[in-house]
Amino acid sequence: MIFEVMLVVLCLALGGMLKGATGAGAPVLAVPALAAFFDVQTAVVLLLLPNLFANGWQLWLYRRELPENRFLLPFVAAGIAGVSLGTWMLTALRSETLSVGVSIVVILYIAFRLARPHWKLSMPAGIRLATPAGFLSGILQGASGISAPVSLTFLNALQLGRPTFIATVSLLFMLFVAVQIPALAWAGLITVKLGLMSLAAVVPIFLAMPLGGMLARRLSPAVFDRLILGFLGLLAVKLLFDALG
Numbered sequence: 013m014i015f016e017v018m019l020v021v022l023c024l025a026l027g028g029m030l031k032g033a034t035g036a037g038a039p040v041l042a043v044p045a046l047a048a049f050f051d052v053q054t055a056v057v058l059l060l061l062p063n064l065f066a067n068g069w070q071l072w073l074y075r076r077e078l079p080e081n082r083f084l085l086p087f088v089a090a091g092i093a094g095v096s097l098g099t100w101m102l103t104a105l106r107s108e109t110l111s112v113g114v115s116i117v118v119i120l121y122i123a124f125r126l127a128r129p130h131w132k133l134s135m136p137a138g139i140r141l142a143t144p145a146g147f148l149s150g151i152l153q154g155a156s157g158i159s160a161p162v163s164l165t166f167l168n169a170l171q172l173g174r175p176t177f178i179a180t181v182s183l184l185f186m187l188f189v190a191v192q193i194p195a196l197a198w199a200g201l202i203t204v205k206l207g208l209m210s211l212a213a214v215v216p217i218f219l220a221m222p223l224g225g226m227l228a229r230r231l232s233p234a235v236f237d238r239l240i241l242g243f244l245g246l247l248a249v250k251l252l253f254d255a256l257g
Contacts, residue, residue, distance in 0.1 A: 028217035032224025035178035056157035077175035090146030098154020
């Protein structure tokens with residue numbers, strides 16, 4: 013039991029390091045890791061409060077760096093609509109199905125990052141794609157707790173400056189959580205015990221975020237990115253093995 017708790021804390025801390033280093037992405041690492049020890053539903057619930065507080069704090073820090081409304085509003089609005097559908101999928105599908113889904117999502121994310129590392133989008137194209145990209149991001153967030161395969165890849169492709177990138181993803185993810193909390197509570201997936209565990213999960217993530225920022229300044233972005241992708245790959249394989257074994 014103590015060993016499992018230590019592993020969970022380590023997974024949360026690694027997620028916090030990733031967020032501190034990149035400004036986003038803690039669920040990309042933490043959800044597959046937590047799902048490997050619990051299940052997808054529990055992993056999503058445990059990340060609710062850490063995501064809410066971390067993204068709220070980052071949004072406050074970078075609130076003046078938000079992009080223009082003709083891009084931001086459809087992206088965020090469509091994302092909120094997608095979360096509602098994805099949350100229903102989370103409550104309706106079997107845990108094994110969701111585990112396989114998370115594994116496939118992570119593998120596709122890794123494959124795309126490796127195959128198209130320099131893919132770019134212009135802002136006019138980004139404005140046209142903001143609604144479908146936001147909607148797909150919301151579905152993934154609601155169903156698996158991970159929207160990065162769409163949201164982060166899409167925003168990275170626009171080559172937004174770091175402050176604008178952080179402000180945008182922080183607003184998006186904070187609103188995602190704000191929609192998920194009442195939906196999951198209504199569905200009976202949030203218990204007092206899980207709520208307290210989610211609150212406790214805030215601590216390792218917040219403590220690790222400054223360390224992630226320090227590592228990002230010392231390691232080259234390419235090296236750090238490959239380390240994270242490799243760890244994600246191992247987690248995806250473990251999830252598939254557990255779900256299909």
